[in-house]
Amino acid sequence: MMHRCKPVLSAVALSLAMLSQGAAAAEEQFFPIPGYRVGPYGANGQAFYGGFVDYLNYVNLKEKGVNGVALTWEECETEYNNAKGVECYERLKGKAAKSAGPIHTMSTGISYALIDKSAQDKLPLAMVGYGRTDAVDGSVFPYAFPLVTTYQMQASAIVRFVKDKLGGSLAGKKIVYLYHDSAYGKEAIVALEAEAALNKFALVQIPVAHPGNEQGAQWLKIRQEKPDFVVFWGWGVMNQTALKGAQKVGYPRDKMIGSWWTGSEEDVVPAGDAAKGYMAATWNVAGKQVPVIADIEKVVYGAGKGNLQDKARIGTVLYNRGVSAAVLSVEAIRKGQEKYGKGKALSGEQTRWALENLNITEARLKALGATDLLPEIRTSCDNHEGSGKVKIQQWDGAKWVPVSGWIEGNKALIHPLFQASAKQYAKEKGITPRDCAKEK
């Protein structure tokens, strides 16, 4: 009898041993990813989420996760559609109940749709360079993080750059603001109007109806206005159409500066020669000269675990933006583990605390091999943005070349706008803002 039972007992013992080993190795930090790789903006999503996932893989391969906690993730396809974005969030949030990294939707519309839900579910929403910008005020929006910089601070930084270009004064100058006629396009208006009043320049606002694949009238109007500069807030096909429109009326491309959603390879390559000389703001730098990007190619793609089929896209603006977003997310997990225990996965609530206490210095960026990939970040309860800096880059016909250092928008002018808007939101929703002084 004993002999007959022996194999069974051995199997049970082995299973238990494996289970306990599994339990020891089961500490995993989960990242819910409601992203998009197909649909109208699929090409943008492929590069961004490709970079994001490659960096998570890189940390797993290089360091065996964060202090031994393996990084895991699950993607759900949103097709950049708000309803599908919410559906994906609902599908992923069950898995995120135990541990959750920041959620990146790469969509202002989806972010808006999730702001209240994520706060209720205690899951932090990262909106790196997009989304609801008054969420900079963390006293009203504890779970929303418009990290690095916002549309308004970006617009302000662009004005500062143009001012330098035009000899240090904008008085009597004219700037045309050509924008996608949507919530995204309108976000920067308040900042540009404030800058126009402060710097005494004329601001001409010209909206373009979605999708923006026809801009003949707008460019004839710009030709008539004869502006000193065109500040441009486009998205998707509107970007190439604008560059071609400028070419068609003979407006110089080196007097056009776009937002960071108009400044990727995907935006300029389809416009061909029409894009040469065009400038755009960016909060992350392109290229493989950044050590961490080169190392990802070596380590992750060397191990055959790369996320992109087309390796040529490594080092592009959007790929590096995905890596930058992942760097911020992983650094938040590190920060959280310092408080809540090294080697332990963080809950959504704990990750929220970490995102609010980020301090990524130049030295830390250097240690990560990410010098100049993104600016220094220091967040707090009353500043979920953490930086407010951008660089201006110029398309030379083959690649993006930075033509400025990090430029900070006029914080004294712009941040009170966020606070006023957040206060209004709190009043409408009956939210009692946190006392940030007590959080320090």
Add this chain to the structure above:
Amino acid sequence: MEFFFEVLIGGLLSGVMYALVALGFVLIYKASGVFNFAQGAMVYLAALSVAGCMEKGAPLWLAVILAFVIMTLFGIATERFVLRKLVNQPPIALFMATIGLAFFIEGLAPLVFGSEPRALDLGIVDEPIPYFLDQWNMVISKFDLVAAGVASVLVATLALFFQTTRVGRALRAVADDHQAALSIGIPLQHIWAIVWGVAGFVALVAGLMWGARNGVQFALTFTALKALPVLILGGFTSVPGAIVGGLIIGASEKLAEIYIPPVLAGWFGGNFGGIEGWFPYILALLFLLVRPEGLFGERHIDRV
């Protein structure tokens, strides 16, 4: 006044680009009485085929030929696998099938050729012609003039094809009544395959022009949005109607975009720019009230 004419001419030339897309709709409607929801997706497929073949090393002329072959095969396959089963079904069934077809193309085309936006260089620069700029201070683009020439040739060819050839007459008979056409020996399946092939060719021309102008990318499917008011205005069954409708829509939306927002801003305050997204539809709707069959559409009379 100079600016007014500049906007007007620019609008007319833009309208030609809309007409190029509208022509594809007209062809399918004339032959099957069905509004082809997939026409925008076909424009995307055609342009992507050209860009995809060029990326694999084919020169432009060969890529265009290969894309034409792809579009013809696609047309034949559509008849064989989608439409053949739907003969004598109500038009709404065929319409629903084209919606499915649109989603199928939008998913399949990027899978085969990749989804990243690409440039398409036809060797025609989209820059102002110096003569008009120097003499009249007017911006008229070389590219737009070429597009107008291409559209004119295409319209003339298709109009002749429908009016004077046996196949053209058979197409019109099929459009009137599938069953009656079949009963007098018109080979419905061949006719549908031909017309979908020709619509594929028109999509290829539209795809080349729009792709060269704005880049080859998913947004080419949106070009269909620009064609709808053109069809309402010109009539769903008229090839010349597509071009006239295109010209009217193009010119009116550009003039409206320039001259209406300042008036509205004066009355109500605020910024009313960007109206060209919806203005053509309002114009087309108003037109429908007066002439439901469109400018050149066939007046439909039913016996009661």
